Amino acid sequence: MNKQRKNSIVARLWTDRWIYIFLLPTVALIGTFTVYPVVASVWYSLLDWNGFGDPGAFIGLDNYRDLWNDPLFWNSFKNTLVFLVFAVPLRVGLALVLAVILNGVFPFVRLFRTGIFLPVVTTAAIVGVVMRYILDPTGGPINFAILETGIVDQPVNFLGSASLALYSAVGIWVWKWLGITVIYWMAALQTIPRDVYEAAELDGANAVQKFFRVTLPILTPFTLIITLITVIEATNVFDLMLTLTGGGPFYSTEVIDIFVYRHAFTSNIPRLGYASAAAIFFAAAVTLVAAVQIFLVTRIRKWRKL
C-alpha cells in the first residue's frame, strides 16, 4: 500500500515539490508570453476583426479560405521560400569556409574573427536603415565604388528594382548573421580530434582531401543542426526587411512577416483575424520543415551508428 502511494503521481509531485515551485516562474512567463499569444492567435484567426475595437464576429475558417485564394499571400510565401533557398546555404556554406580559415593560426586572426562577428551584435533594424544609405543609387558607397571602377555605367538600384531587391536583402542578411554561424562551425571544428588529421596526413592526404574526407563527414550532424537553426532564423527577418524595403517594391520583398504586419497594422482597414490566419498557416509550414529536418538528423545518427 505504502509502495503504491510512494509511486503515485501525487507522491512524486510532493517529493519533487521544490523543483516544481522553482519552475513556476518560468511556466508563468512562458505561458503568458509564448503559449497565450499562440492560443490567442489561433482564436483571432477565426474572427473577422479590424482591430479598431473589440474582437469581431466568429467566421470559422473563412480567413483561411481567403488566404488560400490570395495571390499576394502565396507571393509572400514564395518570397520567404526564395529567401530560405538562397540565404540559408549561402550563410551556412560561407560560414563553414570562414570557420575553417579562421580556425587556423595566422596574424590578426582574432581581428578577423571580431570583424566578422561585429554585425551580429548590431540591431537588425539599424542595419536596415543604414544599408538603405549604403545601397543608395546616388551617393551610396557601393554604387560609388562600382561606378568608379567601371563595372557598371549606371547606378544600380539594389533596393528599388523588383528583380534585385530580394537578393539584395539576402546578401545583407547573410552578412549580418554570418558571424554567429562562424562561431557555431568553429565550435564544431573543435570537436574533431587532431589525431584523425594526423592519420590522414600519414596517408598522404592534402588540405582539400582532408576537408572533404575528414572534416565534412565528421561535421555532418552539426551541419543539420546549424542548418535547422539558420532556417528558423531566416523565417524571422521582419525587422531587417521592414526597415530595408518595407516589403516593396510591389511586394517583391514581402515575406510572410511583412504580409502579416501589413494586414494587421498598415492597411486603412486592418484585418487582424486574416493576419493571424497567415501567421498560423506559416508557423505550421515552418514546423513541418523543422520536423522533417529533425527526422533526417535522427535517421542519419542511427545510420552512422550502424
Next chain:
Amino acid sequence: MSNQNKQIKLSRRAVLAGSGASALMAGMNPMIAFSQDLPTLMWWDIYQPLIPLHQKIWDSFAASGQAKVEYTAANPASFMQSLQLAFRSGELPDVLNIPNATPAQIVSLQEAGWFAPLSDVSFDKPFQKAVDAEGFTTFGGDLFSFPIFSPRWHFASVWYDNEVVTDGSSLGTWDGVRTAAKEATSGERYGLLLPLQFGPRMRDTLIDLAMAAGSPGTIDWATGEYAYASDHFVEALEFLLSFQKDGSLHPASSAVDARQGRARWAAGEAALFFDGPWNSGVLKGNFPDMLAKTGVSGIPTPGGNTAIINRGPITGTFWVSSQSKNPELASKLLSELTTDDYYIGLAERMDQPPLDLSAVGRANVHPTYKQIVDEFTQTVFLAPDPLLRNPAIANVYSKMRDVTPGLGEIIQGAFAGAFDDPKPILQQLSDSMSRERERAINAARDEGAEVSVDDWVFADWTRGKDYAG
C-alpha cells in the same frame, strides 16, 4: 548640536521665505501656483507646421487654469499603427487626428467606439455648416469633429528651385514639366524626385494628375463605376513613368517617403517636386534658405488648360478620444480652433489651407502659398459622396476592406519594373474594388441597410461645378 539647531533655524527661514515668495507669485497670477495640479490633455497629430500656432492656444488654455497639453508629433506613414496599439491598450490620447482619413475609415473607427462627441462647440458659420455632414463630422446628429482645413486643395503642385528652372510658366503642361526635368538633370542633380516609398502619397498624386487629365476621380459619378482603368489614369501613370525613361527621375525616389524626398529636393538633389500646399510651411520651418529660391506652379495638365480637381466631402481633423478622462476639457480646447483668429493663424502656418479660405488674404503668408491657394479656388470643386445622400452607406463603408495591390503599390510596381503594361493591373484594381463594394453592400443589406450600387450614381453631377446635391 548648536550648529545643527542653527542649520534647522536657517532652513525654516528659507522655507518660510520661499513660501512667502510663492504666495506673492500666486497672488499675482494664481494659475502659476497651481499649474502643476492642472489636468493634462494628451494631443497627437501629424501637423508639425502647426505646432507654434497650437502651442499658443495650449499655453493660453493652461494659463486660464483649465488644462495643460502634452503634444506628440507623429510621422504620417506610421501614425495609424501607433493609434491602433494605443486604443487596444487604453492609451489613446485625449485629442488625435486620423492621418489620410477616408470616410470608410472614420465610420469604422466610430463604430468601434474610438471617438467622443464634442460638447459646447459652436460650428455654425455658413462655411462651417457647409462641411458639417453626417458620417464625416456628425454621427446620429451629434458633432464629433470638424475640419480645420478647406477641402479645396490638391497634392500635385509643382515646386521648383527657381535658380535651376528659371521659367516657371513652362510647368503648366505635362510636356513642359518633362522638358524642364530633362534640362535640369545634370551631374549629381536630377530633374524630379518622387516619394515612391510613400504609397498613399503617390496614390493621391496620381489621382490628382488623372483628374487634371480629365478623369472625374476614382469613381465615375455618371455611372458609379470605379475609374482606375480609364485612359486618364493610364496617361497620368505614363506621365510619371516618362521621367524614369528620360533619366530625369532621381534614382533614390524608390527609397524615400515624402519627408525624406522633400529634404533631398531642398538639398538641391532634384529641381522639381510634386507636393501639396504645406510645402511652403515646411520649407519655412526646416529649409528657409530653400524657400527663398522656391517657385511653385499649379497642377499641370496634358494640354495646358486649367485643371478640374474634384474633392469629396471631408472628415473632421481632430477627434476627442472615447478613452479621454476629460472629454469636456478636450472639447473646450478644440472649440478654440473655430475662430477667425485661428483661421488666420492657420493660414500663416502655411499647411493645408484653412477652412475659411478668405483668411489667407488677411494673413501674412509667403507668396508661393498665396499663389497656390488662389489656384485651388480656380481648380478644385466639391464632388458628391454616396454617404451624403444615403447615411446607410456608412454601413457599407464600415464593411469595405482594403483591396491589394492598391493604386500606391501599383505605382511602385510600375517604377520597379514589376510589370510592363499597367493597364491590366489598373483594370484588376477597378474590378477588385467593384467586387469588394458589392460584397460590402450585400453584407450591409443582410443587416437591413437599404443600399445599392445606384447610391454611387450621381446623374446630376457636372464636372467643373461644385456638387450641391
